[in-house]
Amino acid sequence: MKRVFNFSAGPSMLPLEVLEKAQEELVNYRNSGMSVMELSHRSGLFMDIITEAEQLLRELMGIPKEYKVLFLQGGASQQFAMIPMNLLTKSGKADYVNTGSWSQKAIKEAKKFGDIRVIASSEEANFTSIPDVDRTMIDRQADYVHITTNNTIEGTTYAKIPDTGDVPLVADMSSNILSEEIDVSKFGLIYAGAQKNIAPAGLTLVIIREDLIGHAPENCPAMLNYKTHSESGSLYNTPPTYGVYMAKLVFEWLKERGGLREMEKINREKANLLYDALEESNLFQSPVRKDSRSLMNIPFLSNSADVDAAFIKEAQARGLETLKGHRSVGGMRASIYNAMPVEGVQELVTFIKDFENKHR
Numbered sequence: 001m002k003r004v005f006n007f008s009a010g011p012s013m014l015p016l017e018v019l020e021k022a023q024e025e026l027v028n029y030r031n032s033g034m035s036v037m038e039l040s041h042r043s044g045l046f047m048d049i050i051t052e053a054e055q056l057l058r059e060l061m062g063i064p065k066e067y068k069v070l071f072l073q074g075g076a077s078q079q080f081a082m083i084p085m086n087l088l089t090k091s092g093k094a095d096y097v098n099t100g101s102w103s104q105k106a107i108k109e110a111k112k113f114g115d116i117r118v119i120a121s122s123e124e125a126n127f128t129s130i131p132d133v134d135r136t137m138i139d140r141q142a143d144y145v146h147i148t149t150n151n152t153i154e155g156t157t158y159a160k161i162p163d164t165g166d167v168p169l170v171a172d173m174s175s176n177i178l179s180e181e182i183d184v185s186k187f188g189l190i191y192a193g194a195q196k197n198i199a200p201a202g203l204t205l206v207i208i209r210e211d212l213i214g215h216a217p218e219n220c221p222a223m224l225n226y227k228t229h230s231e232s233g234s235l236y237n238t239p240p241t242y243g244v245y246m247a248k249l250v251f252e253w254l255k256e257r258g259g260l261r262e263m264e265k266i267n268r269e270k271a272n273l274l275y276d277a278l279e280e281s282n283l284f285q286s287p288v289r290k291d292s293r294s295l296m297n298i299p300f301l302s303n304s305a306d307v308d309a310a311f312i313k314e315a316q317a318r319g320l321e322t323l324k325g326h327r328s329v330g331g332m333r334a335s336i337y338n339a340m341p342v343e344g345v346q347e348l349v350t351f352i353k354d355f356e357n358k359h360r
């Protein structure tokens with residue numbers, strides 16, 4: 001069996017051990033004579049899956065008991081609307097930090113619901129860094145502050161999570177959730193589409209502090225109200241059952257590997273391998289300011305679009321897939337989420353050196 005190293009930004013690699021476990025259980029899950037895909041979402045077997053998934057996530061991330069974990073659909077993009085619909089309910093004002101394409105989409109959507117202010121932006125620097133955010137910039141009346149902790153397209157991340165005082169901090173963690181240890185208690189709400197670091201596409205994870213639930217206006221659609229999902233244990237309607245099952249397998253895999261502290265160590269090791277290689281390279285470089293570099297998404301480019309195209313083509317022939325950069329940045333982008341083994345990054349680094357020697 002030939003598997004490639006897939007550097008896609010999402011949907012992205014899943015751990016081979018997880019795929020194999022899913023394969024093993026595919027047609028007859030625990031002697032039920034059914035696949036998980038065919039199980040009723042009200043069945044005992046599925047209830048065990050969703051309960052275990054939540055428990056494992058709570059353990060991995062150290063989620064305090066005053067937070068709810070919701071398994072939803074609609075992607076991170078639906079959260080761009082759900083967040084203002086549910087949280088913009090006191091002053092009707094919120095502060096956003098603009099760090100790239102996904103932040104901009106979140107801002108655009110939120111503006112449909114209230115008074116949205118951009119308190120910091122790195123747009124003038126082409127989003128190649130994270131702007132400074134401190135407490136004095138935040139409106140103390142704001143219902144929340146929104147950040148994108150990892151900018152998937154631009155390859156940036158916060159060196160330090162901003163302190164927002166008493167104003168709830170809302171974070172889009174789609175591309176770096178579970179990649180390192182975080183202090184959940186610093187956040188009012190964390191959300192992530194699953195297809196980068198959790199599970200297949202179709203599942204969206206929301207971790208929300210209880211006091212932020214239940215303030216949506218009367219006319220808020222049931223499916224877009226956190227209260228609906230919180231009160232029903234994410235079983236108001238049919239949840240993405242197979243996605244929840246796959247997430248559970250990924251959480252087990254993370255736990256077996258030593259949890260998030262261990263993952264962070266491995267992720268730092270992988271990212272350093274690649275950043276060091278780019279530092280040494282005469283052909284390629286990272287466009288991102290050093291203090292803002294992501295551990296998960298690493299864009300790099302030469303100063304020639306032809307060289308970049310040749311690199312992507314030759315890399316593919318060596319089993320290094322989906323290295324093409326996002327059209328807004330160009331060049332290459334290596335997404336190296338939890339499931340990317342160290343060997344994949346080592347292969348990429350070796351290939352960068354080989355390519356350079358050949359094209360000198």
Ligand SMILES: *Cc1c(COP(=O)(O)O)cnc(C)c1O
Pocket residue numbers: 010074075076077078102148150151152172173174175193194196
């Ligand atoms: C991928 C991504 C999104 C969009 O996620 P969907 O699940 O496709 O809606 C939003 N924010 C960030 C940071 C992302 O990486």
